[in-house]
Amino acid sequence: MKTWVTPGGVHPPENKHQSLTMPIATLPLPEKLLIPLSQHIGTPAVPCVEVGKKVLKGQKIAEANGPLSVPMHAPTSGIISAIEHRPIAHSSGMLAPCIEITSDGRDKWKKHDGFEDVENATPAALVKAIGEAGIAGMGGAGFPSAIKLSPGYQRPIHTLIVNATECEPYITADDSAIRERAAEIIEGIGILSHILGNPSNIMIGIEDNKPEAIAALEPHVVDTGISVVSFPTKYPSGGEKQLIYILTGKEIPSGDLPADIGMVCVNIGTTYAVKRAIVDGEPLISRVTTMTGDACGINRNYETLIGTSVSHMLANSEFNQDGCSRLVMGGPMMGFSLTSADVPIVKTTNCILAPSYEEIPEDDPAQPCIRCGMCAEACPVSLLPQQLFWYSQADDHERLEAHNLFDCIECGACSYVCPSNIPLVQHYRHSKGEIQKARAEKVRSDHARERFEFHQQRIEQAEKDKEAKRAARREAAEQAKAKAAASPDKSASTAGGGAADIIAAAQARAAAKKVSPEQQQAKFERSIAGAEMRLQMAEEKLADAGEGQTDEQNNILTAAVEGARQKLEQAKGRLAEHIKQHNGEQVD
Amino acid sequence: MIEAIAQQPILAALIALVGLGILFGALLGFAAEKFKVEGDPIVEQIDELLPQTQCGQCGFPGCRPYAESIASGDAINKCPPGGQATINSIANLLDVPAPELDAEHGEEADLRTVAYIREDECIGCTKCIQACPVDAILGAAKLMHTVIANECTGCDLCVEPCPVDCIDMLPVQETIKEWHWPAPPTTADLIASDRSPSAIGGPQL
Structure with a gap:
């Protein structure tokens, strides 16, 4: 089949044979597993378990938060022992929210079933199941797979590309998975094809340095409409846009997605995870990770539970710390150095590289750029790395964007060929971060401006309203004055009459409220009777208590009697006053 | 008539030029009305x-008044929150040399800050609410106030009016999402023998 050739690219030593001598193995069950809530692009998942809760293998422990998110599942059975911020594998070395599971050693699965009739299941149901299984792109970026598979409903997808390139040196996770699991991978591709409405063109893109993997795939693709396309090995052929160009000769416009030209590209590891999720009902809780590098006695691939710490992996691989120049997560070209080995393997971790000092020595210091142009020849995206380097040093954001900095895939080919050892990719990453920060700040300042302007407007409006009210009052007062001046007699009489009316009305209301003197007197008499009764009761109590009581209790009772007596006197006084007043009124 | 004019070249030239003058004058007059620019576009920029x-650290009540003042010739280095980056971009826009930040108006902060009200101590006087230029403080008379951290610009204006000093300006912690790669060391300060032993050593396990 015809393939196209991408511009640029480099041929670093492959170093893949070391980890391919043995089949995929399983590590001993670690005591503790640490599952970061954000292992994908998008919003972190939200825990749906509490500390101390028992969970079974495959049980959901964190829910997806919004559409651009994936749930997390327990990789083994055990107890949730912590939900807190922990160090994760991130270049910043910062902490991130994680769920820790202490294994109970039984590794007991929850009950799980796959789809019984995949062929008749609706694509929507399958996509939902893929989302529920927590599958995020396993090639490295970790884009939630359910979203990638959804555009098929709006736009016809004519080409499905499965990325088995694995172009980066040292990494063999996909290679070994294909060798051992070809049938399941093809089954997974079949499911994806069904979801995407059976695209006419299904291709597995693979570099020609993996003859065993190609041989393993070929018997399974017979009569399936899937073609295995191999092409010459070159780094970086495994980038999504690069692979699509190699296989179809089509370029994806800057800023667009493959779906915009009717294509979907998934990693081959993802197809295996899809098969496990749909056919077996198993969520994504483990992945194949390569453990390689001369500082490890054992170089091989492991089926690793998500959340296994790197140190656990090293401890089981005859790791020699003194001989290790650095620990890299990912490959030597695009991976990043770890500052600690106590960080977990996540859904996107395809390789742990522990090289010796001879293998990957310390970086030589950077020398000045001599403008040789080798980086421009190596760039697979046809950018001008040397120009970007200058603008990056000068923080010239405008020109960086004009030179399409954001199309840089950070493959590291330019840094690899640079005779002056300039860490070009680091400069680009820094500038990308700075530009994104500036954009965020711009959004924030625009928002603040809007709020400030609204605030000003509101204050002005309040001031205006106040002024208007004041003016209205002044006008009303003036009018009244003018009226009074125009007809003094009439206005005086009406005003006087009005006042008299108000007084009369108030008096009438007061009279209506007043109870008759007789009623009042009866009320006072009732209260006297009540008070007398209470006094009597208190006295009786005091008498009953007699001698047997302590002084304190006696005092209380005496005080009660005294109080009741006072109340009675008050009531009597009130009645007397009332009678006197009433009589006085009558006399008047 | 045309013949008469053709006979007199000076008159012909005069009529032609005056005619053109009237035509273009009308065109310009029309364009000036039709495409009239409201306000001063440089102020917007x-x-x-x-x-x-x-924050008013520049001495003007808000950013827009300062922008207006710059447009009419004021110094461009009076904005500490924007710092050197803002000075540089304004200098670039106006095509003038970029001066250093004027220390008289304050210093450039390393970290973005937001106001935080210690809620137990707040007496509900509403003075900070009135001071806030972006309405980022929530509360009512004799009730506790609080700052909407997302809306706060960190201008400091609420700190001074508070009678019980219960407002702190706290630095905003960078999250893992906001983090980005630091700049690699430049060639000038990267000499192998100057590097600290820890930078050369292997990973700390």
Whole structure:
């Protein structure tokens, strides 16, 4: 089949044979597993378990938060022992929210079933199941797979590309998975094809340095409409846009997605995870990770539970710390150095590289750029790395964007060929971060401006309203004055009459409220009777208590009697006053 | 008539030029009315570059008044929240040399800050609410107030009016999502023998 050739690219030593001598193995069950809530692009998942809760293998422990998110599942059975911020594998070395599971050693699965009739299941149901299984792109970026598979409903997808390139040196996770699991991978591709409405063109893109993997795939693709396309090995052929160009000769416009030209590209590891999720009902809780590098006695691939710490992996691989120049997560070209080995393997971790000092020595210091142009020849995206380097040093954001900095895939080919050892990719990453920060700040300042302007407007409006009210009052007062001046007699009489009316009305209301003197007197008499009764009761109590009581209790009772007596006197006084007043009124 | 004019070249030239003058004059007059620019566009552009903290450290009541002042010739280095980056971009826009930040108006902060009200101590006087230029403080008389951290520009204006000093300006912690790669060391300060032993050593396990 015809393939196209991408511009640029480099041929670093492959170093893949070391980890391919043995089949995929399983590590001993670690005591503790640490599952970061954000292992994908998008919003972190939200825990749906509490500390101390028992969970079974495959049980959901964190829910997806919004559409651009994936749930997390327990990789083994055990107890949730912590939900807190922990160090994760991130270049910043910062902490991130994680769920820790202490294994109970039984590794007991929850009950799980796959789809019984995949062929008749609706694509929507399958996509939902893929989302529920927590599958995020396993090639490295970790884009939630359910979203990638959804555009098929709006736009016809004519080409499905499965990325088995694995172009980066040292990494063999996909290679070994294909060798051992070809049938399941093809089954997974079949499911994806069904979801995407059976695209006419299904291709597995693979570099020609993996003859065993190609041989393993070929018997399974017979009569399936899937073609295995191999092409010459070159780094970086495994980038999504690069692979699509190699296989179809089509370029994806800057800023667009493959779906915009009717294509979907998934990693081959993802197809295996899809098969496990749909056919077996198993969520994504483990992945194949390569453990390689001369500082490890054992170089091989492991089926690793998500959340296994790197140190656990090293401890089981005859790791020699003194001989290790650095620990890299990912490959030597695009991976990043770890500052600690106590960080977990996540859904996107395809390789742990522990090289010796001879293998990957310390970086030589950077020398000045001599403008040789080798980086421009190596760039697979046809950018001008040397120009970007200058603008990056000068923080010239405008020109960086004009030179399409954001199309840089950070493959590291330019840094690899640079005779002056300039860490070009680091400069680009820094500038990308700075530009994104500036954009965020711009959004924030625009928002603040809007709020400030609204605030000003509101204050002005309040001031205006106040002024208007004041003016209205002044006008009303003036009018009244003018009226009074125009007809003094009439206005005086009406005003006087009005006042008299108000007084009369108030008096009438007061009279209506007043109870008759007789009623009042009866009320006072009732209260006297009540008070007398209470006094009597208190006295009786005091008498009953007699001698047997302590002084304190006696005092209380005496005080009660005294109080009741006072109340009675008050009531009597009130009645007397009332009678006197009433009589006085009558006399008047 | 045309013949008469053709006979007199000077008159012909005069009529032609006056005619053209009237025509273009009318055209320009029409364009000036039709495409009239409201306000001063340079003020808008400067205002775009200012950080919109509305803090008043420049001596103007907000960013827009300062932008207007710059447009009419004021110094461009009076904005500490924007710092050197803002000065540089305004200098670039106006095509003038970029001066250092004027220390008289304050210093450039390393970290973005937001106001935080210690809620137990708040007496509900509403003074900070009135001081806030972006309405980022929530509360009512004799009730506790609080700052909407997302809306706060960190302008400091609420700190001074508080009678019980219960407002702190706290630095905003960078999250893992906001983090980005630091700049690699430049060639000038990267000499192998100057590097600390820890930088050369292997991973700390």
